[in-house]
Amino acid sequence: MLVLDRDFVRTHLGYEVCIPLMRKAMSALSRGETRQPLRSIIPLDQGRAFGVMPGALAADGPFGAKLVSVYPQNHALGLQSHQGAVALFDPATGALAALVHAGEVTGIRTAAASAAASQALARPDASRLTVLGAGEQAAAHVRAFHVAFDLSAVTIWGRSSERAAALASRLARETGLPVTAAPTVPEAAAQADIICTTTAAAEPILHSSDVPDGCHVNLVGSSHDGPVEIDDNLVARARFVADYRPGVLAQGAEFLSAKRAGRVDDAHVVAEIGEVFLGLTPGRTSERDVTLYKSLGHVVQDMASARYLVDTAVALGQGVHIPF
Numbered sequence: 291m292l293v294l295d296r297d298f299v300r301t302h303l304g305y306e307v308c309i310p311l312m313r314k315a316m317s318a319l320s321r322g323e324t325r326q327p328l329r330s331i332i333p334l335d336q337g338r339a340f341g342v343m344p345g346a347l348a349a350d351g352p353f354g355a356k357l358v359s360v361y362p363q364n365h366a367l368g369l370q371s372h373q374g375a376v377a378l379f380d381p382a383t384g385a386l387a388a389l390v391h392a393g394e395v396t397g398i399r400t401a402a403a404s405a406a407a408s409q410a411l412a413r414p415d416a417s418r419l420t421v422l423g424a425g426e427q428a429a430a431h432v433r434a435f436h437v438a439f440d441l442s443a444v445t446i447w448g449r450s451s452e453r454a455a456a457l458a459s460r461l462a463r464e465t466g467l468p469v470t471a472a473p474t475v476p477e478a479a480a481q482a483d484i485i486c487t488t489t490a491a492a493e494p495i496l497h498s499s500d501v502p503d504g505c506h507v508n509l510v511g512s513s514h515d516g517p518v519e520i521d522d523n524l525v526a527r528a529r530f531v532a533d534y535r536p537g538v539l540a541q542g543a544e545f546l547s548a549k550r551a552g553r554v555d556d557a558h559v560v561a562e563i564g565e566v567f568l569g570l571t572p573g574r575t576s577e578r579d580v581t582l583y584k585s586l587g588h589v590v591q592d593m594a595s596a597r598y599l600v601d602t603a604v605a606l607g608q609g610v611h612i613p614f
Contacts, residue, residue, distance in 0.1 A: 292388040293610040294599050299394035302602050303595055305437040308402035309409075313567050315347075315594035316403070319534060320564025323348050324590045328540055331514050337362055337490075339514070345589035347597065354378040356592045358392045360513070362490040365425040371490075372396045376596040388609075390596040399591045401430035403533065403563075404508040405438035407583040408484050410566045411531060411573040412506035416483035417442040422475060422495060422519075423488035424448030424457045427510060431486045436465045439484075444469040447478040449489075476500045487511050487519040498523035503578040510585045512543045522548040525558075528582035531566060531573065532559050537586045545584060 318324050326345035333339055339360045346353035358374035365371060374392040379385065408416070419435050421428045424446060432444055444467050448454035454471040462469040472478035479485055479500040486508040487496055498521060501507065507528065511519050525548035532538035538545055539556055548554045561571035563583060574581055603609035 291386055291612050292600060292603060293612055294388065294390045294603055295610070296391040296394045298603065298609060299391050299398070299599060302599060303395065303398050305398070305402055305405065305434045307598065308398055308595065309406050309434065309438055311594050311598060312399060312403040312406045312591055315590045316406070316533065316562070316564040316588075317567045318347065318564070319588065319590050320562045320568060320570070325349060325353070326534075326589050328537060329589070343589035343592065345593055347590060347593050351381055352378055352593060352597050353381060354593060354596070356392050356396075356589055358396065365490075370394075370397065370426060376592045378593070378596045378600060388596065388600045390599055392592070395592055395595045395599075396587065397426055397430050399595045400427060400510060400585065400587055401434035403585060403587075403591055404431060404486055404510060404583065405434040406567075407531070407533075407563045407585070408435070408506055408508060409438055410563065411581040411583055412484050413504055413574070413577060416506065418445075418481055418483045419443070420445045420447070420472075420478045420482035420485045421488060422447050422478065422485065423511065424450060424453040425488065427488035428486075429457060429461060431488060431508075431510075432461050432465065432467075432469065435484070436467060441467055443467075443481075445472050445478045445482070446470070447472045447475055479505075484508070489519055490517065491519050492517045494518055494521040496520045496524065498527050501580055503580065506581045506583070508583050508585060509544060513541075513586055515541050515543050515546050518544045518547050520544050522551045522553045524580070525582070526553040528580045529560055529573075529575070530554075530558050531561050531563050531581065531583050533563055533583070533585050534588050535559055535562050537588065538584050541586060542584050
């Protein structure tokens with residue numbers, strides 16, 4: 291069995307590689323080539339959770355599962371909020387072939403999927419990025435969008451102004467981009483072409499009145515029915531695209547909040563992002579559209595990333611082999 295640690299994932303799963311991987315994986319999902327049930331989530335105390343996400347890239351292809359704990363409080367300790375492993379099985383023999391660091395895969399592929407979705411849904415001239423949140427996903431999204439877009443400005447907001455300012459300073463040095471921190475969400479969002487919400491907020495932090503016409507929003511922070519990052523008005527106003535329609539209809543907190551309030555019905559989810567990638571549904575119908583991509587994260591994203599990493603490790607003769 292091959293074991294690939296955090297450093298191997300970080301070194302070899304670059305955004306230049308992962309963004310097209312996500313486009314390909316989500317297109318395969320929307321073509322019906324992949325196999326996946328809805329994720330299972332076990333709530334724990336203090337807002338923590340344990341998730342199990344099984345799936346297969348094809349009926350006769352690699353299969354496995356992601357086993358991951360979600361501890362939002364880890365941000366304050368400088369630790370990853372998502373920890374666990376992606377288990378990849380050999381489709382020829384059924385043997386457990388590899389364990390891949392799930393926290394690092396999740397961090398990279400989530401931001402890469404947002405960037406891929408934004409390439410399909412944002413206006414072609416989009417260059418001003420706003421990220422709400424100041425944790426690991428906020429940093430990952432800036433790095434991914436630095437690869438995917440020609441950015442002219444990046445704005446960060448966080449509940450802790452000190453953490454937001456520190457992250458902005460660090461990312462400015464790292465990327466060479468003009469990255470600044472904003473004191474309020476409305477100020478952060480006012481001039482944005484693209485907004486990414488990457489928080490652990492339980493109640494809306496972004497409201498429809500904050501979002502300019504023509505903006506694209508990536509809704510990332512909430513991964514189950516419960517915490518919501520945006521208000522019902524923004525859900526109702528937006529052209530709503532899911533990563534995986536059955537997942538969002540069952541577990542997309544912001545969509546379900548608006549549906550319970552009678553603001554939308556299931557038809558409000560106009561497409562999966564894979565259908566937009568495949569040209570089956572237009573992502574944007576006008577320059578003034580507010581488009582929205584709801585990212586729950588999906589096991590095919592993890593499986594595609596893990597398969598790429600295992601193939602890379604085999605080609606390089608790297609990774610740790612453990613008898614199993």
